Amino acid sequence: MKVDDTGIEIYLSDLNPEAQKQFMDAMNIEYEEDGNYEVFPIAVVPIPVNEE
Secondary structure, X not given: OEEOOOEEEEOHHHOOHHHHHHHXXXXXXXXXXXXXXXXXXXXXXXXXXXXX
């Protein structure tokens, strides 16, 4: 997981083994390297801006 001022990036390695398998099955990939999800995040969750 990578966190910066704009958001939280979630990668395949951040998931537990069961969730990794479910994700890979859903994406129709057999090997982790096939999807390149160790380089590119699965999701990016934006961090809300506090306007005080």
